[in-house]
């Protein structure tokens with residue numbers, strides 16, 4: 001194992017003592033195969049206990065370590081140091097969110113949006129345990145499986161230009177999750193989600209830049225989900241003028 | 248159910264984007280670049296072209312392409328204006344969709360008069 005010193009420029013902000021955010025540089029002795037999260041953990045354990053950041057799994061499943069790494073939203077546990085050959089790495093909290101402390105951002109807005117799209121199955125038919133499981137064909141599973149992979153890391157919100165401009169936008173991950181349940185053959189909740197999803201601040205706010213899908217560490221493709229939803233809701237809108245159309 | 252009339256320009260925009268990405272490069276090549284290179288000069292002569300465009304089916308297809316191009320561009324520019332921080336969305340929409348309507352009418356008049 002070879003060692004390399006990395007200059008980690010970390011945005012610090014402790015509201016009780018700092019007037020405004022500032023960069024603090026740490027010279028961290030790193031192993032070649034480390035990820036940025038390892039370097040942050042080294043700082044926390046060996047150099048500066050006051051540094052705050054979120055993490056838990058260290059294996060890209062919990063979604064808590066999303067942060068801006070050299071200006072791009074990434075999971076710190078998936079950002080390998082060897083991909084930063086200059087040896088200088090800038091770490092900042094996720095863009096488009098208020099800073100709570102150092103690298104920790106305030107998630108309230110997202111959590112509210114997530115709840116607003118009712119991200120759970122609203123079943124077509126209530127079944128008792130005795131009746132057994134709901135059956136699905138592989139094709140029915142495929143219709144939504146990709147969208148189940150979201151880990152709420154919020155990298156997509158940090159890069160979405162529309163969320164950055166106007167935070168009333170429901171945003172990529174929440175809309176992709178709404179689509180995930182709408183596409184589920186066991187679900188009948190689409191009408192209940194439409195108030196949020198099909199509103200102007202819902203899918204129609206998205207300008208399909210596709211940045212969200214580019215940065216998503218789980219290949220969820222929220223931009224694709226939103227365009228599919230636009231098509232479905234566009235058809236709803238047009239057919240609502242026909243006799244017998246949904247209103 | 249929340250319904251948004253944004254579906255209408257979006258459909259024109261999406262259809263325009265799909266059609267144009269396939270057809271516009273071909274149109275630019277066959278009517279712009281190819282003749283400059285001395286290709287298809289007979290096929291693109293005034294007589295052949297006016298007879299070709301005189302066909303109603305061709306007129307209809309051209310009308311579709313030209314109209315969708317206008318609406319696609321109008322909607323894209325509306326979104327761009329928003330991205331550039333222009334917040335007078337209603338005014339922007341009225342102006343741009345108005346221009347697209349003018350484009351639609353012009354295309355229809357031009358094609359009918361051939």
Ligand code: SF4
Pocket residue numbers: 149150151152153154155156157172173176212215216217218219220221222
């Ligand atoms: S869609 Fe992707 S980038 Fe967005 S929160 Fe989910 S996993 Fe993260």
Ligand code: SF4
Pocket residue numbers: 156159160161162163171172205206207208209210211212213222223226
């Ligand atoms: S495609 Fe839509 S949701 Fe994704 S980054 Fe662009 S505007 Fe945001």
Ligand code: FES
Pocket residue numbers: 055056057058059060061062063064065066075076077078
């Ligand atoms: S620590 Fe769990 S995703 Fe990075």
